[in-house]
Amino acid sequence: MKLITYKFILFIRLLLREFKAQKLRMSLTVAAIAWGTISVTLLMAFTVGLQQQMRKASSGLGGRIMILWGGQTSKVFQGLPPGRRIHLHPEDVDLLKKRIPEIEQISEEYLRWGVTLDYNGKQINKLVSGVAPSFKDMRSHYAQMGGRFINKIDYEEKKRVIFLGTRVCEELFGNDDPVGKRILVNSIPFTVIGVMVDKLQNSNYHGPDENYTIIPATTFVAIFGDPWLDNIVFSMKEGVDSDLVEQELFRVMGGKYRFDPTDSPALWTWDLVKNKEIERKIFLGIVIFMWFIGGMTLLIAGVGVANIMYVAVRERTREIGTKIALGAQRKHIIWQFLTEALSIAFVGGLIGISFSILICSLFRALPMEGALELLSEPTVNVPVAFITVGTLAVIGLFSGIFPARKAASVDPVEALRYE
């Protein structure tokens, strides 16, 4: 045991001496490994981060939902002419819920643009939407701390309560806490009950949700008196084929409004489930491409490391010759390069990984707006980082060991003659 400890100390001393002697080369190799690690790790970190953010953004509008608008018939049906407008009515919500069991939650949506909101004399014009409480989960309208979305009681009792998008809240209240405050909606007093949490959203149908203001649908009808719905939003149960639900929808609605179930312009639908499936496939392509680029980057870094190691060992052929002439065993020579390569990989990898983590935390800490927000959550993939360092270490090792082995295997006089 004592002997092993002693040999180990001797080894470290030799190693430190070599390090001192080969400062430039060592730092170059360390830098090459660090750089390779940073490139690959960051590339993958941003890919993973982008993937997460894209997923979040695409669920910003909602989960497994479909949105339904009225349309215009294009086919003759049961003696009725084409070109009839189909309007959605409040009772359609119950009809669909009752007739299509695949529907999980459903909400009507009324919309009115240019409604005047007034807070202490400050006036802005905004979109007001009237919906049911189920809208919250379907369309991700979650309230910030201290507030809430409209609930069943608000809906049933036609309460004059309003839920604000973040931008609306900023414009109207600035830094003030809006919850519990009174505002005038077209001169009618409403109580603010909540503000939506910030969310990523990459698609919308009436502008981003941060610009929405929401009141109970029942209150909406009482104030504005709209006879028709703007649209119906419903979510589907897990595992349900959205195409079948859409067919069923046309059948049920066709039965009520008397149009051909195959007359597609009669109703407009937006199937987010299908949308997401397409998005997922596109992004899978991007991720595969990124992995490919990552692999190529790793390869280039590997070639760099191999080159430096190889040249370095060749340069030291004379030194190897001298050591053999002085009685070094082959293991002395091999071990020297082995430990050297491993320590270089360790230091380079450590620097590379730390730097990548640093850059990622920096990106997370920086305030990012708009499209940049998609880059704001880079996540270092630990296995990828270690595989990168490991690969570079192995490449460095082999490109160093082979010339060293060769130099240690020939007659020392040949190694000594090497210029």
Added chain:
Amino acid sequence: MMNNGTLISLSGITKHYDTGKVKVRALQGIDLEIKRGEFIAIIGPSGSGKSTLMNIVGCLDTPTAGEYLLDGRPVANMGIHQLAAIRNKKIGFIFQNFNLLPYATAYENVELPLIFAGAPGAIRKEKIMRNLSMVGLSERADHKPTELSGGEMQRVAIARALANDPEVILADEPTGNLDTRSGKEIIEIFERLNVEGRSVVTITHDMSIAERCHRIVRLKDGIIESDTRNGNKI
């Protein structure tokens, strides 16, 4: 240490280099016997095979044919580990261009063979300092080769060659890169080592140095042209 036994015995040693186009016959049948405690100069014109001979004797190179017995044992039968041990402990090799590790101090250069031999720290330190003071460089232990003169570098190389108390010192033109005064210092160290009972074999171009040796082997075209001891033919 036995004084009169045969240490090195060469018979019919040849060495041919095949460079692809030309075949170089560096050695063409060398018979040579070196006893313990001898002090030998090997002389001859450039290309006569002196260095090749020295490298073979020093186990740095292998002959094409012929038999080399070291301490009565055939070198050809030895494995790489055994050869490394011989280079490490039995032979001290000194080069014309010193071959010191440029980044290591004099102390660390002398330490190398001791490390390869696996000597413990205390013993290493004692031997290094003894050998450095033997060549008059104990004050220079912390200096790197670039901070030393040519003569001093060669003295470090001698201290390094002596590290594991070898039986024979082999020097390939040790004074070739040195001025006359430094060369003289080197040869005086060799004389001291020889008086202590060590065999010394040195290649030289300098007749004044060769004449201080007890035996002169003259090579020409890869064969021994003459072999004289104190002026008398052997």
